[in-house]
Amino acid sequence: MNSGISVMLLPKGGAARRLALAVVSAWVSVAIIALAIVLQVIDATGSYSAAGLAAAAYGLAAALVGVPRSRLVDRYGPRRTLPVLGALQVVALLLMIGAARMHAGAAVFVVLAAVVSGCTPPMIGFARGRWAAVVPEEDLPRAYALTAMLGDLAQIGGAPAAALIATFLNPSAGLAAAAAFTALGLLLMIPQAGADRRPEPAPAARESRSVLGALAFPGLRTITVGGVGAGLGLGAVDVVVAALATARGDRWAAGLMLGALGVGGVVGSVLSPKLASYAPGSRYVAGLALLLVSTLALVSTPPGAVVGALLLVVGFAWGVTNVVLYELLDIVVPTSRSTEAWAWLSTAESVGAAAGAALAGALASHSLTLGFALIPVAVAAGLLAGLVGRRTLTAPAPAAEPTVPTVPAR
Incomplete structure (x- = not known):
């Protein structure tokens, strides 16, 4: 083939x-x-x-x-x-x-x-x-x-x-x-007719639509809550790193430190297929655990070079976790709801990032340590959601909608 x-x-x-x-x-x-x-x-x-x-x-x-x-x-x-x-x-x-x-x-x-x-x-x-x-x-x-x-x-x-x-x-x-x-x-x-290996899935049925939509599936709720936590932590990183560099009189260094975060993300994404032999749910929890450990080390507000090295690990952990999320969406929701499921996850991460930036700014204005402490606390919340809902990340999504209140088709 x-x-x-x-x-x-x-x-x-x-x-x-x-x-x-x-x-x-x-x-x-x-x-x-x-x-x-x-x-x-x-x-x-x-x-x-x-x-x-x-x-x-x-x-x-x-x-x-x-x-x-x-x-x-x-x-x-x-x-x-x-x-x-x-x-x-x-x-x-x-x-x-x-x-x-x-x-x-x-x-x-x-x-x-x-x-x-x-x-x-x-x-x-x-x-x-x-x-x-x-x-x-x-x-x-x-x-x-x-x-x-x-x-x-x-x-x-x-x-x-x-x-x-x-x-x-x-x-x-x-x-x-x-x-x-x-x-x-x-x-x-937009695919041309006959270009696929298998036929394109039919659009989602218009009857018996759940009020919650794709979020009615427990697995999607688990990773969405985790996405809010991870997004909140990563959103705080930009603000507290910039605040740290400014406070030390090296504002230019913020770009280098945050650049390490991006480089780590690329490396994590590239190397993630090497871990594909492990179950996606296990890799998701392990990625968040590594993210937690690496962000905990930031709370002591170490020197800029150490912050950059730690952010490299943070980026790597998020890169691996992010790729696993792509795979989990195939497991926790049916194909007919995949685009909506992605939107829920993206929205959760975006909302979390916005809230993290705002909270980090308020905390960092009082203490850089408090600003950095917000990051692992947020990640820990996401990890806890993953651990509590781990069983929802292993079973394939059902072919039909879960039994929840529905609205009639219009």
Whole structure:
């Protein structure tokens, strides 16, 4: 069979290569779009306040719309929903460029930022579920590792890339690039008839839909709670590391220390397939345990070099855990709810990260030790959820919805 993933995570087979390129495009778009919006609003209005409101609208829309949007994809199928969402996002980005040319007011950019975020097609979540259709089952761990690694690389390089584009071209070029990568990702991702190894799963049934949706499955609840804890801890890292570097008069060192976190994440993602012989639930708990141990060592606020080394381990632990989450989603929810399940997990991590950043800032203003202490406490909560709900991470998801209150189809 020609499809698959090579030892170096490079895809083999036409369908797998197209999906890999689509994932690259999707991650690049996600990585540059938020900062590109901020830079565009600052350039157009001259107001940092307006830029902050636009960024807040972007983040709030992502949190509020992410799950309902993904439910649409699962319910009506990707062929009918992803192109529409992508087209709406591209149009909103172009309208923002036009608004900048016309020197529109801050309110226009805030509304458009919310529309851009709300219409973002959930390409990463869809691609995660799509790998099973284009690679053999034994190669899925490498495919998930590739997806996670690309996300880590995009996180490392996305903001600098957006800043460089705005500096050497203009802020509108960053928005245009985000629109182009969204369009390219969709063109590569929407499969052509007959391209799959097995037929695309039917959209989720419209009858007997659970009020909770995919969150009705116990395993998804377990990793979602864990995602809030891990996200809260990792969100706090950015703030307390920056505060530590500033307090010691080496503000520039914050970038190097946080860069170690990203490098560790890439290494963890790349090496995670080597651990695939162990059960996903066990690897998930072990990854969170390593994350806890490495973050506990940060509480003593050691020298910058030691912080960087510890953050390398933190990144490695999260990289391994993140890849395992891709696999667990195949276990804890049926395929027909995979896009929505990914949205729940992503939203939980994002909400946790936002809360972690806010709490860390408040704590670090009183004591750096308290700020660093928040990180392992949050991770410990996620680990506890994983330990308590470990049994929910081993049994395959049932074919039908769990028995919970339902709403009639409309």
